[in-house]
Amino acid sequence: MKQYRNRLTLIILTLIGLSMVGAGLAMVKVFKDSHIRMLEQNMTREIKLLQATMEFADMNSDTAIDYYTDLALRLREISEVRVTFIKNDGTVIGDSEMDPRTMDNHADREEMLRAVEEGQGSAVRYSSTLNEDMLYVVLPVQAGTAYDGYIRLSVTLQAVDSGIRQGWMMMGAGLFVLFVIAAVVSYRVSREITSPLEKITKVARRISRLEYDARVDIQRKDEIGHLASAINGMADSLQTQLRTIRDNEDLLQSVLNNMTGGIIMVNQAGIIVLINRAAEEMLGVQAKVVTGKSYRELRQHYELTKLIEDGMASRSSFREERTLYPAESIIRMDGVTMVQEDGSYRGMLFHLQDVTDIRRLERMRSEFVANVSHELKTPLAAVKGFTETLLVGGVSDEKTARSFLQIIYDESERLNRLIGDILELSKIESKRIQMDYSPIHLSSFFDTITEMMRAVAEKKRITLDVDVSEELFLEGDEDKLRQIFVNLISNSVNYTQEGGKVEVTAREIPGGDNQDDMIEIVVKDSGIGIPKKDLPRIFERFYRVDKARSRGSGGTGLGLSIVKHLVEQHHGRISVDSEVGVGSSFMIELPILQEMNEM
Incomplete structure (x- = not known):
């Protein structure tokens, strides 16, 4: 001023x-x-x-x-x-x-x-x-x-x-005197005009720095006073409006950031004007990098870019699903046309939803139904066939009849085990089982299990060794842990050739900062091994590496899936390392104490 x-x-x-x-x-x-x-x-x-x-x-x-x-x-x-x-x-x-x-x-x-x-x-x-x-x-x-x-x-x-020079000298002297007088008068006049304007300017600058409580303190009834009143009124209105806008923006930003679905807004020129956090994570991009640029900057996701291009060209709503690579996630995109109140085209809004888990669950459900139907059909067909043979009197030999009855009994037992495993897995997955935690002495615990499995192992001349320190204790549900290790040791014995070896070892793993102490238990065998292509899927329901052999051993294909869920119920982790013809090792890590982990 x-x-x-x-x-x-x-x-x-x-x-x-x-x-x-x-x-x-x-x-x-x-x-x-x-x-x-x-x-x-x-x-x-x-x-x-x-x-x-x-x-x-x-x-x-x-x-x-x-x-x-x-x-x-x-x-x-x-x-x-x-x-x-x-x-x-x-x-x-x-x-x-x-x-x-x-x-x-x-x-x-x-x-x-x-x-x-x-x-x-x-x-x-x-x-x-x-x-x-x-x-x-x-x-x-x-x-x-x-x-x-x-x-x-x-x-x-x-x-x-x-x-002429004398005239200029006289005129210069007069001009100087006039300048001095004019300077004093003009300064006083300009100060009278600019002083209140300076106050108004300072207040305006404070408002521009988001100090919305700033006001002009001028009490005059002339035009400058009216201007000061108008500035104060404008500041009041601006403060109220900006507070409302800020609240709405915070609410909108909170909604966008916490949405599980991705949002991408593209204007009529094909420029990305909005992308939320979920969309960033799905597409592997950063909002600050792609905002203000063409949607073609998402060219690494060709399928989605093509959908956006088609939607922008047709200006019509759509719903499509595409697979994104290399993550192979399935994304459902909903495109909605945006129009202004006058009906003019403004762009398109795209909603992205990751339906990978949903489609995986649908596939698993379909596979589960198909597998259950197949597994139930096999013993039922055997029972029905042998029963019909007996009913029509096609077997007169008592020894043959007894063998038929034994087969019917074995298949019904297999059917009973299958139904029991299905019900057990259903309860585990739905979190409906109660965990009864208590201290377990691991050495005694594994002695009981190996004693139970020793007869089967000796029948195949398989050495069954247990190396568990007497000092190791673990807090867990003993029945559920017995179910885990009986299943693993039984599988190791079943899939190990005669004269092989099965080892059970346990050791303590000290925890680091903010981590619990763990117990690592390894069940290792010298069996036929598991191909590497099958390792990622062996914990899936009804998945079998060798279907013929597993059926011959009476397996239901649900054992490892139950084991995995029971380990997770104990807040532990299970992993497997295997080589065909050499053997397999199942590693289980369980926390020593369950108090802090129990939900």
């Missing part, structure tokens, strides 16, 4: 100065022109007087130059003007300042040209001889046959320039 006040003062002073300078220039021009006209008139009279009184010699004689030069010198002493005698052809035959013989022809001089055309000529120009501005006046003169040419008088304008 000080700059504005200084600028206003400067403008006033500049206007005054320009007015004074303009007036001075006009006065100088008038003074100079009038003085020059007076000099011209006097010099014209002097030339005419010389024409009437002077005695002229023959201008073509040999002594003409000397005569007229001497005459010019005498006239200069009398009149203090420069006198020049010039022939009609412009030749100088006498001059009071220079030797005529060295002077140029004067026929093309400005004053000579005017004298030829108008009968009298005058000019003001710079004299290179005297190095100052001169006034030249020329008249044609004829004195009988002796002289027919021109007489030129010239006088310096030094006196005129001196008078």
Whole structure:
């Protein structure tokens, strides 16, 4: 605002100065022109007087130059003007300042040209001889046959320039005094105007810095007072509106950031104007990188980019599913056309939902139904077939009949185990089982299990070793843990050739910062092993590496799936390492204490 006040003062002073300078220039021009006209008139009279009184010699004689030069010198002493005698052809035959013989022809001089055309000529120009501005006046003169040419008088304008300088000095002094007075007056006037404006400007700047409580404290009834009131009213309204906008933006941003579905908004020009956090995670991009750029920047996801392009071209809503690579996640995209109130097209809004788990569960459900149907159909078919044979009396031999009845019994047992495993897995997956945690002495625990499995192992001449320290204890559900390790050890025995070996080891793993101490239990065998392509799927329901052998051993295909869920119920982890023909190792890590992990 000080700059504005200084600028206003400067403008006033500049206007005054320009007015004074303009007036001075006009006065100088008038003074100079009038003085020059007076000099011209006097010099014209002097030339005419010389024409009437002077005695002229023959201008073509040999002594003409000397005569007229001497005459010019005498006239200069009398009149203090420069006198020049010039022939009609412009030749100088006498001059009071220079030797005529060295002077140029004067026929093309400005004053000579005017004298030829108008009968009298005058000019003001710079004299290179005297190095100052001169006034030249020329008249044609004829004195009988002796002289027919021109007489030129010239006088310096030094006196005129001196008078002009004095005028400028007087005008400068007056201008300075006027400037001082104008500066004081204009400063007071500009301060009266700009001081309240400065206060208003400061408040406006505070408001622009988001200080919405700033107000103008001016109590006046003039236009500035009205402006201050308007500023305060505007600040009140702005504060209320911005508070509402900020609340709405926070709410909208919170909704967008916490949505499980991705949101991408593309305007009519194909520019991404909005992308939320879920969409960033799905597409592996950053909002700050792609916002403000074309949707084609998502070119690494060609399928989605093509959907967006088709939607933008057709300007119609759609719903499609595409697979994104390399994560192989399935994304469902819903495209909705955005229009303004006047019906004009604004762009499109795209909603992205990761349906990978949903589709996986649907596939698993379908596979589960198919597998259960297949697993139930096999024993039921056997039971039905042998029963029908017995019913129609097709077997008369009692030994054969008993073998049929044994097969029916075995298949019903297998069917019973299958149904039991399905119900058990269903309860585990639905979190409906109760966990009864208690301290377990691992050495005694595994002695009981191996004693139960030893008869089966000895039948195949398989060595069953247990290496568990007497000092190891674990908190867990003993029945569920027994179910886990009976299943694993039983599988190891079943899939290990005669003369093989099954080992059970346990060791403590100290926990780090903010981590619990763990117990690692490894069930290792020297069996047939598992192909690497099957390792990621062995914990799936009904998945079998060797279907024929697993059915022959009476397996249901649910054992490892139950094991995995029971390990997770104990807040542990299970993993497997296997090599075909060498053997398999199942590693289970369980926390020693369950108090902090129990939900």
